[in-house]
Amino acid sequence: MENRQEILLTGAGGQGLILASIVLAEAAVNDNKNVVQTQSYGPEARGGASMAGVIIDIDTIEYPEVTRPAVLLCMNQASFNKYLPKIEPGCTVIVDSTFVSGPFHKDYKVQSFPITRMAKEKLGRDVVANMLALGVINAATGIVNRDIFRESIFKLAPRGSGELNQQAFDLGYHLYEEGPGQDVGISVQTPQ
Amino acid sequence: MENRQEILLTGAGGQGLILASIVLAEAAVNDNKNVVQTQSYGPEARGGASMAGVIIDIDTIEYPEVTRPAVLLCMNQASFNKYLPKIEPGCTVIVDSTFVSGPFHKDYKVQSFPITRMAKEKLGRDVVANMLALGVINAATGIVNRDIFRESIFKLAPRGSGELNQQAFDLGYHLYEEGPGQDVGISVQTPQ
Amino acid sequence: MALIEHLTQEYLRTKKLPHIWCPGCGNGIVTAALIRAIERTGYDQRDVVIVSGIGCSSRAAGYLNFNTLHTTHGRALAFATGLKMARPELKLFVIMGDGDCSAIGGNHFIHAARRNIDLNAVIINNHIYGMTGGQHSPLTPTGMKATTAPRGTLERPFDLLVLARGAGATFAARGIAAQPRQLEQLIVRGATHKGFSVVEALSPCPIAYGRRNKLGGAVEMLRSMKDSSISVERAAETEDAELKDKTITGVIYSFDAPEYAEEYYRSISDNKG
Amino acid sequence: MALIEHLTQEYLRTKKLPHIWCPGCGNGIVTAALIRAIERTGYDQRDVVIVSGIGCSSRAAGYLNFNTLHTTHGRALAFATGLKMARPELKLFVIMGDGDCSAIGGNHFIHAARRNIDLNAVIINNHIYGMTGGQHSPLTPTGMKATTAPRGTLERPFDLLVLARGAGATFAARGIAAQPRQLEQLIVRGATHKGFSVVEALSPCPIAYGRRNKLGGAVEMLRSMKDSSISVERAAETEDAELKDKTITGVIYSFDAPEYAEEYYRSISDNKG
Amino acid sequence: MAQAKENGPDGDLINNRNWCKGCGICIAFCPREALFMDEYGKVVKEQEKCTACGICETFCPDFAIVLVKRRLSINAGNKTGPDARQ
Amino acid sequence: MAQAKENGPDGDLINNRNWCKGCGICIAFCPREALFMDEYGKVVKEQEKCTACGICETFCPDFAIVLVKRRLSINAGNKTGPDARQ
Amino acid sequence: MPETKPVLMQGNEACALGAISAGVRFYAGYPITPSTEIAEHMAEKLPDLGGVFIQMEDEIASMAAIIGASIGGMRTLTATSGPGFSLKQENIGYAIMAEIPCVVVNVQRMGPSTGVPTAPAQGDVMQARWGTHGDHPIIVFSPASVYETYYLTIAAVNLSQKLRQPVIILLDEVIGHMREKVLIPEAGKLLVEKASDLVPSDWKPYDEKGLTPLVPFGFGHYYHVTGLFHDQYGFPTGDPPQVERALDRLHHKLEKNRDEIILTNYIGHKEPRVAIVTYGCTVRSARAVVTKAYWQNRLPVGLLSLQTIWPFPAREIEALAKQVDVIIVPEMNMGQIVGEVERYARGQAEVIPLNRYDGEMINPDQIYEQMGRWLS
């Protein structure tokens, strides 16, 4: 299972996390990897908790559920509260500081980015926050070849919105490169 | 099983055989016997084959189906053709000569009475042929105390028709006492 | 004899006769009218399908020498919908009893009407569940007796054709077994109507309905059925008060609307083009 | 705060809020109107029962602080019929979605109408199967898109109140979420009507219906709902042509007929006496 | 199958005695009182009274009466195809 | 449960921020343009504009707005009985 | 209860009378052969007892209506046969989930599908256990006589009330339509106690601590009833531990009351070599054989008849399998309960199915013949 990489995307229904997971999975397929994508949701169409998992491996993937994520994305406070206690040391935690305000306990390596705010401010559309988050994740982990990822985004985006979504993805890279938490007011703790 | 007596009433749907079997069973109950009454019929409400069985015993009755009838009543030709080959020697066979015209093979002790015709001619109602048949049967076998039987008929007959039905029953006795086949034109064979 | 038999009873499975219906049961009269109606449409025998549910009346399918489909209780129209969509060129006649159509089958009835799918429903309304021995149906008139309404039913009946109309049906007619020629005619008109057509055929059930309600035998039931009916044309010229207890026969309504199977096939060929 | 909360939201299970409905979903508006209507009837809270089926709208039962019964999909009226017959003194409100009521539940709907049993049906018609994500329902207008009608549905919709009428309903009204006060009023009138009453409440589903059909968000949907509606009183004074694309609101029909539960209990006490 | 073939003024009337259940409907609705029940509960016809109007045929619930002439004219065409008449 | 209690000319308006989903319906239908969305996507009121007409209450799909005065008058009676409000 | 003089009674009638004796005052149904007489008796009798008889539009509605009436506090019953039993399954599952008491009678006929409506069969035994979706517990009785039909119906009503669990009576057509002499207590006019306000205010419909009586609607307990998984107040939850607890609750209540639920009867030799295990009307044929073979001929044979077929009398079979060489399982189907017998015999005894599925009863001769093979 050494090659197995698990990514957990969490937040509220309607934030496009399931779509993001599909795009990530598609990108992994295009990058010639094995992949399994799953999701879970409650009875709500909107507003409930939303969770999607992607497992990427070079070998066959048997057990399809995420158990020890290498990356955890939290797009709202509720999901942050719920999933943070469940992860293991070494997991990269990326949170959207637009909605998540801590507490950032020092046992977890939490990196905070104003994902939704930037999507809105820089691109005028908060709906692309999900692609922006993917940019941050891929920048942080390099799971999928960046160009292949960009192509997959274009392919899966709703008609006419391919480029916008790619921009969001790139903006994610940019944010990551600027460093976590730099433009947010809250303190980010990255324990060693 | 020595005390077990099985009576099979057969004919066409609508001839009142099931009611007759119920009356016989009720009479047996009133005569302090154990009794099981069963019936079988096809999908037709009228006109199809109709069959009812009554088992009377002093002991507990386990198996509820008629297998070796002591008495077989055939109220139409189809049932005569169907059931005659199934009975065992020693069975009393009573047929309604109004509808059954043989063949009366000599292996069977067949007794023929113009049951329906008499009901119509003497009582003006062929619907009481069933009670008339019961009279013949009870006269032939004495299974149930005659008075108890008459009371049971009164009890179960549709309102206002108690006496008519009792008359039919009595007429059955009368017919039996006159002897089988006496007033019908067809030959009756009663092998020894 | 063989020739005559062939010519006269081509559409009957003669080896299956006599049928299981009681003496005097109206099912046979309606079935005969249906046969004559099909004959008059000129449809190729191969294209004609008889679908039925479960009940005395639905047993008609077994006697008719076409493609015959005897389904589950109440579901005939749903089976027929699938078959019609799969093979729109077939001509489907759907025979149902009043219970089959309007009790357990009520939902399929209203949805077939809504879709206006080209099925010809022939409902044999004997006002009772015949096959199970005489329980009240949603078409049993209030006050009439049944084994499950020994003191007379308290329920209000549907007017089947009004119900159909409410659901969107585009053709409805009512005939009576006591006027078999008119009934035949109405079935022909229903069959030639494009879309869902409903023909309600009032029919005597002397055994499970007539007897318990002291309506007399089959002959009396047919006679009073005839006496209490009035054609829609004559009804139009009659005072409302006089019509109160009358059964109106004839084509009650008929108008055009898009037929579902045709619309569907048109739409998919549009897509392709 | 506690006092205020108690007085204002006595009929809500406040601990269960916020509810599961999407932002802008009309279910909450209709539910609020229902609460106000029940309040206005003056019924004892203990006597009020909310029965619902399955669907987004049917989840309302869980938020209402009465005796609440969340049943199976389409069967709410059948459960309610049993309960009403067992306990005729209870006041039953039956909340259903358009699919719940008119698709899978269509048969129970027409039979409740036929029996004229004293149930108050409130159908939240969002023209779509909301809970399962946007499939067309029997009340989706022809041509509108749904996940199972990606090119627009070809089916003809029911007019729910016409269907109810065909089945024998004695009271029907239509309100819209965009006029919550009128809706409240209509529910009160339905509740005080003896017999089966139907209140259809048009309601926006911005997520599963509005978005796919480019109808805008909740606000736009409410606005256009309001713009395209006309009261039955005003409609009476308007030319037919103008009414073509209008939704008529108000009490569409109301008349008296024997109510089933009452008739039943009267009949059994007659028997006894 | 026993069939009684009788001649009337305008056409043959086939009465399939095996199918007749003796309901009496044809008798009641024959406008000419041409039909009556025999001792076996089956219908027979008084030939001279019958006008071959066909009413009895349309009324018989048991397909037991068929007027030959009318049907012959209708079924003039030559029908083919497998026929699994059972 | 965080509740913002605000005074208007004719009655209090309770806006339950936890329940508000920011749909904007109340804002759109308030005849006085007295409501607006705050930075957290929750509704707040400009007190002086509100006439306590109650429209926002009837329109809010989330039970997040309650006009106190009106309800007080209606619920004057003393209700009892077990209350399993969950 | 005072015994009256012997009467001739049909199985279906005994079912209706048993129900009435047990306080059933609500019947909703849809006619179907061979169950219809139950409805007809109810239609005749209930109105005079102040009860409700209603004929619904179909079997789905019938099942829904009795659940609704049960929530209103009435004791309820419905009856049907195979096709209708299939249709009721969804709502039977609802009653199980929401813990609403009610009794469902299935007078079995020959299936599958429309089958032979008037012919007897025991083909719905496994369906009675597993007919509705999802894991669920069930109680099923199978009477062997008219009298058993009467008292098992009473037991069914009472157990159903006590456990808040639907109980199914699988009646054989043979039993339902047969008339027998029976001694039946006069139908006492049991009054159904109306629940009152006096329920403790901490009453919870699905109390974690265990069973609580169902408080009908209308007494001020504003609880929620749903077919969704729910917490102890009845409100929906999808939380895994709560879901598991809820499902355990449903099953445990049956396990805890096993002794009251599982009714079986053994007759015959104390140390049998061959045992017959059967149920329903087939018990009659088996009893005819065993009475003769054991009582008359003292052969080492026995008969375990199952009045309760579900929950399956596993322990009884395990014990039996340890005693005997052979267990013969006659059934009027292609082999249904025999699978369970094999399972719990665990290879300890040979298990021999004896099946008949032509729409006729298994007769004593068939059983005798099979038994004979293993005795010689």
Add this chain to the structure above:
Amino acid sequence: MPETKPVLMQGNEACALGAISAGVRFYAGYPITPSTEIAEHMAEKLPDLGGVFIQMEDEIASMAAIIGASIGGMRTLTATSGPGFSLKQENIGYAIMAEIPCVVVNVQRMGPSTGVPTAPAQGDVMQARWGTHGDHPIIVFSPASVYETYYLTIAAVNLSQKLRQPVIILLDEVIGHMREKVLIPEAGKLLVEKASDLVPSDWKPYDEKGLTPLVPFGFGHYYHVTGLFHDQYGFPTGDPPQVERALDRLHHKLEKNRDEIILTNYIGHKEPRVAIVTYGCTVRSARAVVTKAYWQNRLPVGLLSLQTIWPFPAREIEALAKQVDVIIVPEMNMGQIVGEVERYARGQAEVIPLNRYDGEMINPDQIYEQMGRWLS
């Protein structure tokens, strides 16, 4: 068939595409979570292929409609979940009785009743076998991956046609909603052959001699289709020998084709001491364990996964039980298939159920732990 490049595909989509590849051109259904995507894919794709998609008024009608369409000569499929599956049961029995081919997909969710609509469970396994009334045979597949969903759907359609028997696909929610990389042949536009007049004139729909292909309506064979027991021409009969023959016919056709129907797969040690038997998504967890335990650690363990769960692979289990000490049966229910495994193990191996029923998958650790106990 040419393989295309790898694609990411959801289980429900694979089911729809598999069906289309196998020639299905008719879908009738009613939406229900978690099966709805199958309908949605069909609604999207069928019209362009000249096929029919119709959303019916409920599940009963959906089942009826596909049977009707099958009689019209189309290959048909419907999909649903627990509550809808319960409703379809009556008409599934009809299709079995009348021998009408069709495929029914049940994407299982947590039950009973409404349960937890979005949570996975394997609770309908026994219902799939026994859900409709009367003795009846059934074929049920249970795919463990998106790819298996695809090819088992194709197999289901073809088997169904060949045997004139409904086939059920029990899909797990996990598989139905999961997306995986798969290699799938391009959906070839298989043309459904329309039956012609050229059927031999002695063709009988239910020929005594054995299976004949179904000749659709409209080709001059005026046969009768009914859910009643019927003779070889399809006409009703209640005659006991004919009834028995008809029921035997239904069952024998499955027995005769056992090898084609029963698909299982064994991986692991040649002489295992502990074997796992499972199906559906639970195979995934088991495979994770067995691959590690056997391939990496060479432990004497094996996994028998069942693609076909009904007819039950009895012989395979019998053989396995003779080899091993212990069979562990993990299931996402309270124990369903384990009963069959116990039955056919006949006491030869210890059979250990491993159940989870909280709406979550059984994870490899749970299986590993249980397995460990029996290895040490």
